[in-house]
Amino acid sequence: MSEKPIANKTFDARGLQCPMPILKAKKEIATLDVGQILEVLSDDAGSKEDFPRWARRTGNEFLGIFDEEDFARYFIKRLG
């Protein structure tokens, strides 16, 4: 995963603790069309495991994690 995906929407979840980043992301991704990409910014340490698993569990595609200095960018493509 070298190329950063182009997101249709970015949601800033920084400052939120588990499980809120997932809950908010769920709402955000519902506003996208199938095939569109959601980018979530999160500084919750649990997100590294949570987002890939949550994306798979909800029938979406996890595209990757891109680390920034004190947070990470998570890319999820809406499939379901």
Added chain:
Amino acid sequence: MADVKRMAIVVHSGTLDKAYPPLMLAAAAGASDMKVDLFFTFWGLLLLRKKGLRRAKLPGIMRLGTGMMRWRIKKVGIASMQELLEAAKDSGNLTIYACTATMDLMMVKKEHLIPEVDGFMGAAGFLDIAADADIQLFV
């Protein structure tokens, strides 16, 4: 999706430390397209009273540290129990049951309860639900 996963939790305790985890799991499960059934019994029923979640204290002598704990919960950015309950309900995946057998014991009446309570049942009713769940927990 192939099959919907289900989680069933018995919420037995009314203290802050034990009330938080089921609500966090319920909220996360709701957002993960899992169906959640929470069965509130014994002291857990006290949480379903109006303002019950807001009044929950730490157990025993730790009760004195409840205010500090609530302050820390807020400071690190953890959602309040009311927010978690609301989010879980919002997902459409959460069903809340109150245990009829222990309502009399705990002196909790239907009219005391928050409107989020969906139903009332006894042990056999909840066992029937839990028997079909993929995840069963007792907190």
